[in-house]
Each structure stands twice: as C-alpha cells, then as structure tokens.
Amino acid sequence: MVDGMALFAHQTTANTTAHKDGIGAHSTATLPPPPPLDALGRRTLTDHCDYLLQATTPQPEFGIKLFDALGLTLCENIKGDGNVPVADLAEIDGYAVRATDTEFANEDLQAVGQLVMLPVLEPAPVLPKGNAIRVTAGEPIPLGADAVVPLALIEERAGNEIALLRVFQTGEWVRPAGSDVTDRVVFARSGEVITETLLALLAAAGLDRVLTRPAARVSVLSFDHITDPEAIATTDRRGRHLHSACSFLIGAKLLGDGAKVWRNDVTSLEPDKLHELIDSELIRSDLIVATSALGIGAVREELARMGVVDACQVAVTPGGEQVFAIIGEHQTPVFVLPADPAAAFFSYHMFIRPVLRKLTGVLPHRPQSKLCFASEDMVSEPGVFELCPVKLHTTAGRLVATPCGQPQLTTLADLAQANAIVGLPEDKTEIKAGEPLQAWEF
Numbered sequence: 149m150v151d152g153m154a155l156f157a158h159q160t161t162a163n164t165t166a167h168k169d170g171i172g173a174h175s176t177a178t179l180p181p182p183p184p185l186d187a188l189g190r191r192t193l194t195d196h197c198d199y200l201l202q203a204t205t206p207q208p209e210f211g212i213k214l215f216d217a218l219g220l221t222l223c224e225n226i227k228g229d230g231n232v233p234v235a236d237l238a239e240i241d242g243y244a245v246r247a248t249d250t251e252f253a254n255e256d257l258q259a260v261g262q263l264v265m266l267p268v269l270e271p272a273p274v275l276p277k278g279n280a281i282r283v284t285a286g287e288p289i290p291l292g293a294d295a296v297v298p299l300a301l302i303e304e305r306a307g308n309e310i311a312l313l314r315v316f317q318t319g320e321w322v323r324p325a326g327s328d329v330t331d332r333v334v335f336a337r338s339g340e341v342i343t344e345t346l347l348a349l350l351a352a353a354g355l356d357r358v359l360t361r362p363a364a365r366v367s368v369l370s371f372d373h374i375t376d377p378e379a380i381a382t383t384d385r386r387g388r389h390l391h392s393a394c395s396f397l398i399g400a401k402l403l404g405d406g407a408k409v410w411r412n413d414v415t416s417l418e419p420d421k422l423h424e425l426i427d428s429e430l431i432r433s434d435l436i437v438a439t440s441a442l443g444i445g446a447v448r449e450e451l452a453r454m455g456v457v458d459a460c461q462v463a464v465t466p467g468g469e470q471v472f473a474i475i476g477e478h479q480t481p482v483f484v485l486p487a488d489p490a491a492a493f494f495s496y497h498m499f500i501r502p503v504l505r506k507l508t509g510v511l512p513h514r515p516q517s518k519l520c521f522a523s524e525d526m527v528s529e530p531g532v533f534e535l536c537p538v539k540l541h542t543t544a545g546r547l548v549a550t551p552c553g554q555p556q557l558t559t560l561a562d563l564a565q566a567n568a569i570v571g572l573p574e575d576k577t578e579i580k581a582g583e584p585l586q587a588w589e590f
Contacts, residue, residue, distance in 0.1 A: 170563045177455030190463040196339040207361045220360040221509040226336040231326035235288040239321045243280035244293035247318040296321035329353045337461045339511025361509040367429040368411045370395035371440040394439035394492045417446040436482040464492035464533045490558035520547040520587040525581040527555045528572035537566030
C-alpha cells in the first residue's frame with residue numbers, strides 16, 4: 149500500500165477546529181517543516197529524530213541548592229576557584245620522604261619526628277634532605293617531600309632512624325594538589341547529569357548552589373481500559389493484556405531515565421471527557437505519552453483540536469508508524485505510541501529518549517551507539533532499518549551481540565533477556581556472523 153503509506157507520512161493536522169471551550173483555538177503550538185520522504189513516503193530514522201528534537205524546547209534553567217540537584221542536569225560550565233586539594237596530601241599513614249633519598253634501598257634515613265597538624269592554607273615545613281617525617285593519611289606533606297612510604301615498608305632502627313625496604317618513585321602514595329579540581333580549569337560541564345560523585349566534587353570545590361534544569365514531569369496515558377460500549381464492540385480484545393503492559397513498560401523506562409512519572413488509565417473516548425483529561429495533564433506535565441490499543445483515531449483528533457499533530461511513516465521496524473504532537477500554551481510534546489510492546493519499546497529508545505534528554509538538557513541528546521559484532525548469522529528485512537533486541541557481552545576483547553528471540557517477531561520475553569538494541573542496515577537481507585553492527589544499550 150504505497151499510496152496509503154505516503155498519505156500517512158504527509159499527514160499533519162492543526163487546531164483548525166476549536167473545541168467548544170475554545171482552548172484548542174487559542175493554542176500557539178507549531179511544528180517545524182517536515183523532513184524529506186523516500187520513494188515510499190517514509191522518513192529516515194535520523195531525519196525523524198532530528199525533526200522531533202527541532203520541535204522540542206528545553207525546560208528553563210534555575211538555580212538550586214546543591215544537595216537538591218542530585219540527578220538533575222547541570223546547565224553551566226564550572227571552573228575551579230583554586231586547587232582541590234590545595235596542597236599535596238598523604239594518601240596513607242607513613243613517612244614523607246624525598247624520592248631521591250630512597251635510591252639505595254635499606255639505607256637508613258633519619259626520622260625527624262611526627263608532622264604537626266597544620267591548617268591546609270598555612271605553609272608546610274620543609275623536609276631536609278636525608279630525612280623522613282611521620283604523616284597521617286589526608287594531611288599535607290612537607291615541602292620538598294614527593295613520596296610517602298607506608299608503615300609496612302619500613303624498619304625502625306636504633307637512634308630514631310628508619311630503613312626502607314624498597315626504592316620509591318616520585319608521587320607514590322601522594323595525592324597531588326589540584327588532582328580533583330584545578331584552579332581556573334573547567335571540571336564540570338553543561339549537559340552532565342549530577343551524579344553522587346559529581347555532587348561531592350562540586351561540594352569539595354566550595355559550591356552550595358548550581359544552575360540546572362528540573363527533572364521532566366511525564367504523564368503516561370493508557371487507553372487499554374476504555375469502557376465506552378461502542379469502542380469495545382468495534383475492537384479486537386485479543387492481546388489487550390499485552391497492550392496494557394506498554395504503559396508500565398514505558399513508564400518504567402521514563403523513571404529509569406530520571407523523569408517524574410504518573411500513569412493514568414483512560415476509560416472514555418468521549419470528546420469532552422478526553423479533552424478534559426488531556427487538558428488537566430497539561431497543567432502538571434512537560435511531556436505526555438499515550439500508549440494506545442484503543443481509540444488512536446480519537447486521540448489524534450483531540451490532539452489536533454488542542455495543537456498540531458504530525459503522523460508519519462518512518463523507515464524502521466518495529467515502530468514505523470509514529471504520531472507526535474505539540475499542544476497547549478507551553479508547547480508540550482505528546483507521543484502516541486504503537487500498541488505493540490516491542491514497537492513502543494523501540495520507539496521510546498529511538499525517539500522519546502532523545503526528546504526527554506533535550507527537555508532536561510542532557511548532552512548529547514541522542515544516546516551514543518557502540519560498535520559490536522554479530523555472534524551469528526541474522527536475517528534482515530530489506531528496505532527498512534530493522535531494530536533487534538540483543539544481549540551484549542565481551543568475547544576475546546571485543547563486544548559481541550547475540551540476538552534474543554526470532555527475527556521480525558520480538559516478544560516481551562525477548563526484551564526482558566536483552567540489554568541492548570542493534571540496527572540491521574536497510575541495504576542488507578542477511579548479516580553474517582562477525583559483521584559489525586551499531587548497538588544502543590538500554
């Protein structure tokens with residue numbers, strides 16, 4: 149059905165019909181110009197992803213207390229305001245020495261006593277040549293010292309002398325000044341997610357507030373529990389338990405990517421009730437995702453009343469049919485996912501995740517792929533970029549992808565076993581074992 153596919157690919161609808169309360173008529177939602185189509189009326193995966201990113205506006209930045217920023221995205225490059233640590237520190241209890249004084253192992257060094265604990269910003273004492281000084285882990289070593297000898301590697305001798313059991317190199321058991329943060333050098337970049345360790349590094353650098361974007365608030369709408377008698381009578385009920393799983397699957401993926409998620413069961417396709425539900429979700433949502441086994445037409449019609457809708461065919465399988473909308477005063481993006489769990493899952497990774505990352509400022513917006521190699525022969529559908537679940541593992545020093553399940557038939561059980569997706573090129577019908585592939589980890 150080439151003509152039907154082309155018609156689907158070109159279908160963009162706007163809020164030309166106002167809802168009775170007038171909200172749709174006042175929407176300022178817009179979409180960018182659509183990308184070019186191939187001979188079958190389809191967009192490439194890359195073009196469609198670029199189109200979605202172009203249609204998405206990042207959330208505004210705001211300052212927040214450092215401890216509350218865990219998991220959020222940094223929106224500024226941060227330079228060191230001084231070195232951290234400000235001086236060379238001992239990494240272990242022992243004796244600070246000059247490395248050149250240890251060139252002759254087992255030769256006695258004069259121990260000059262316990263280092264007095266000094267404030268970090270005060271100058272440390274100078275270590276005379278041929279001497280060692282007792283230090284504790286975490287405290288500054290004296291000027292002139294450039295190595296620390298652990299207590300287990302010395303022998304105490306008479307006359308306040310110690311003997312070393314081996315030669316030591318410059319820098320051994322020493323934490324250099326500026327090893328965590330270097331003065332006037334960027335150590336945290338815009339687009340990074342603030343992890344536990346980055347949070348600690350920012351605190352060590354003396355920051356108490358940072359500029360971030362908030363976690364995205366996402367509403368997941370499940371259309372699998374419609375109670376309208378007419379909708380139920382015209383719908384095949386077989387497999388609806390699988391479709392219902394989609395909202396849980398996508399909601400869990402969003403939670404895993406740091407979003408704040410709430411899930412709602414839609415029970416009616418009546419226009420007024422559907423409008424009221426979607427409009428209420430706009431108040432608290434930065435992104436809306438609909439998983440639909442029922443009523444996809446009604447959802448698209450309502451979205452068109454509230455904004456602009458782009459329905460297209462993408463040269464990818466599963467998940468070739470894509471519906472995207474921008475609605476409401478704040479240009480809220482909306483995805484209507486395919487009913488098949490595998491198609492919805494792959495659509496999330498290829499399209500929703502990049503949009504989520506742009507909303508929250510995570511860079512790069514598109515997750516990076518990895519080079520891997522097929523563990524066995526794989527059959528590919530010609531003329532379309534095919535996505536397959538795989539188990540990635542390292543064999544003989546290289547990353548290998550083992551398919552999960554049967555070609556062209558991905559089940560939930562297959563997804564549960566996999567840890568990545570590979571893309572089979574559209575210009576091939578067979579992938580030989582050992583051939584390189586592009587992979588995206590879950």
